[in-house]
Amino acid sequence: MISIVVPTLGRPSLAVLLDTLAGQVGELPDPEILLVDDRRESTGELSVPGALATYTKVLTGPGTGPAAARNLGWRAARSPWIVFLDDDVVPAADWCRRLLADLVVGDLVGGVQGGVRVPLPAHRRPTDWERVTAGLAEGDWITADMAYRRAALADAGGFDERFPRAYREDAELAHRVRRAGWELVRGGRSVTHPVRPESRWVSLRTQRGNADDALLRRLYGPYWRTDLRLPPGRRHRHVTVTASGALALVATGLRVATGGAPRTALGALATAGALGWLAGTAEFARARIAPGPRTPGEVATMLATSAVIPPLAVIHWLRGWWHSRGECPGAGS
Structure with missing residues (x-):
């Protein structure tokens, strides 16, 4: 049977x-x-x-x-x-x-x-x-x-x-x-x-899976991808790109709000952050556009979502990490 x-x-x-x-x-x-x-x-x-x-x-x-x-x-x-x-x-x-x-x-x-x-x-x-x-x-x-x-x-x-x-x-x-x-x-x-x-925005919705990855990290430690035979991800790159963008925004905001000597240092930080964000986003977009059909609609979607996915992935990861605090390995009920 x-x-x-x-x-x-x-x-x-x-x-x-x-x-x-x-x-x-x-x-x-x-x-x-x-x-x-x-x-x-x-x-x-x-x-x-x-x-x-x-x-x-x-x-x-x-x-x-x-x-x-x-x-x-x-x-x-x-x-x-x-x-x-x-x-x-x-x-x-x-x-x-x-x-x-x-x-x-x-x-x-x-x-x-x-x-x-x-x-x-x-x-x-x-x-x-x-x-x-x-x-x-x-x-x-x-x-x-x-x-x-x-x-x-x-x-x-x-x-x-x-x-x-x-x-x-x-x-x-x-x-x-x-x-x-x-x-x-x-x-x-x-x-x-x-x-x-x-939907053309499906790649944004699938980022919710990062919360599940955070749970796996809690349960199985830093080598969870190897243990579960899962392919490598882009989380570390997403974190770097998101941090660069955040640095650019914060430094720019502080530069506007302050005057005098600190403005030079803040300007340098803002520029470095913006360049890091731009380079990371461009690399991600290129990796997704190059093997595709490269139609105007697909290219536009890839450009837009490649800018949004890194911070969205980080947010979902952090949400999953927080919600899975105190979790222990084991099957569900």
């Missing part, structure tokens, strides 16, 4: 996922599908294809994020293997058949990840948001398609519900599963993860 857990916000992509599963789920022995409706305010029942009705149960999630929704799902599941799928992926036509093969593993293997393919435009360079989404294809142990033994989830305590976003919660769980003595491997099945439409 295999259980498939799908936390969802009721997005249209869910229908595509369920239709794809409906055509092949019969290949699984005694399958079980648990949809966790995690919408804060229900706008109607989730639609389930008739071919899946026998296998599907809809659970009402707590509305506090995917970590809590997945915990609700796997704890309600009846199978020794739990497969987590995101509601915006499309399983390959042979996904169920390959899933069965993937789960024929040794007793020490606690999880098997499926491959993730992110289709990008063939006629132009990808935008910044498209490249961010494409990074999922290189991620380790992401729950876009991740199967875990129930025993491994129980040993690790499940997902840590202190992580409220679809960000880092899967990497953090995988770290605790490995720490509990289980092995994680990659399988042969795959899903497609289309790039969903987003």
Whole structure:
């Protein structure tokens, strides 16, 4: 028996996922599908294809994020293997058949990840948001398609519900599963993860994830990225750019408010801060613009957001650092 857990916000992509599963789920022995409706305010029942009705149960999630929704799902599941799928992926036509093969593993293997393919435009360079989404294809142990033994989830305590976003919660769980003595491997099945439409300002909203990074720093110390197998970030550069900008603003304000000899020193500080901010912002913008389509709209968006992201990232990090004071390692409730 295999259980498939799908936390969802009721997005249209869910229908595509369920239709794809409906055509092949019969290949699984005694399958079980648990949809966790995690919408804060229900706008109607989730639609389930008739071919899946026998296998599907809809659970009402707590509305506090995917970590809590997945915990609700796997704890309600009846199978020794739990497969987590995101509601915006499309399983390959042979996904169920390959899933069965993937789960024929040794007793020490606690999880098997499926491959993730992110289709990008063939006629132009990808935008910044498209490249961010494409990074999922290189991620380790992401729950876009991740199967875990129930025993491994129980040993690790499940997902840590202190992580409220679809960000880092899967990497953090995988770290605790490995720490509990289980092995994680990659399988042969795959899903497609289309790039969903987003606002041109989506990069500003995603900076909230810096608060989760601060929590990870609290829990796992200065080498948390290495321990959790996460790519290097730009936080130190963001701090430098933000500090330079703040120095320029403060020195300029003091220069205006004071007179006499100190004005020369304050002017030098203001100039140094402004140059540091300008150089850092320009480097960040260039790094985001160069690999992109370089259309006027994309360039304008990158310039504007590259100026705002560093201080916004620092603010979210500090907010997360403050809120996570006194936190200790361990799974959520």
